[in-house]
Amino acid sequence: DDANVITHALAKDTLSRLRDKHTEQVAFRKGLVKLGRIAGYEVIDGAMDTEYVTIETPLTETTGERVKGLDDVVIINVLRAATPFVEGLLKAFPRAKQGVISAGRDEEAGMNESGEFPITVDYVKLPDIREEDTVIVADPMLATGSTMCTVLGAVLDDQPNPENLFVLSAVSAPDGLLRVSEAYPEADLLTVSIDDHLDENGYIIPGLGDAGDRAFR
Numbered sequence: 001d002d003a004n005v006i007t008h009a010l011a012k013d014t015l016s017r018l019r020d021k022h023t024e025q026v027a028f029r030k031g032l033v034k035l036g037r038i039a040g041y042e043v044i045d046g047a048m049d050t051e052y053v054t055i056e057t058p059l060t061e062t063t064g065e066r067v068k069g070l071d072d073v074v075i076i077n078v079l080r081a082a083t084p085f086v087e088g089l090l091k092a093f094p095r096a097k098q099g100v101i102s103a104g105r106d107e108e109a110g111m112n113e114s115g116e117f118p119i120t121v122d123y124v125k126l127p128d129i130r131e132e133d134t135v136i137v138a139d140p141m142l143a144t145g146s147t148m149c150t151v152l153g154a155v156l157d158d159q160p161n162p163e164n165l166f167v168l169s170a171v172s173a174p175d176g177l178l179r180v181s182e183a184y185p186e187a188d189l190l191t192v193s194i195d196d197h198l199d200e201n202g203y204i205i206p207g208l209g210d211a212g213d214r215a216f217r
């Protein structure tokens, strides 16, 4: 398939709470934070090695292990729904550099025949990317993939190819995953759920509604 699905039981549990329409703002936001943390651990499992180091316990010298590459992480926050998601990721990658990009669908223009939305980009502030970096572009929703393709264009523009490039979402639609993987075959798509389909308005079904609104309103 085009994407890797995070199958950790706690990820499924948390996503199910997020889907529930009775989950109110605070619980919704906290759920996104929790999902971000779990996803961060999955990225570490999938992409990072450990190295042996010598450490001293209070009693003796012994061999320990450290995760390599934790200092070479760049997280891109796609405003606004990704903000709590990124907060969770930062628990796994406390020293990550962060980029911020405001990109959203022009809902008024609507979806075109090829299933894409025009994307409005308002604000872009990105750190330099280095070849050794693991770049994680986080957005809880990947619907048509229009937003993500635009964001990846901005993130990778004039930058060296990073060692790892993750596109991380909570819920995604098959069309969007396909669009992103065709445009950016070098990206590893990581999601908690591949949902059934997009409706005629480009909403993910069953989905979880509008993550930005549910977390912030």
Ligand code: PRP
Binding pocket: 078, 079, 080, 081, 082, 103, 104, 105, 117, 139, 140, 141, 142, 143, 144, 145, 146, 147, 148, 176, 202, 210, 211, 212, 213
């Ligand atoms: C949502 C979501 C993604 C985008 C996904 O953002 O957070 O950014 O839509 O849709 P796509 O894959 O079809 O492009 P929205 O535009 O609602 O902005 P918001 O996060 O500010 O609510």
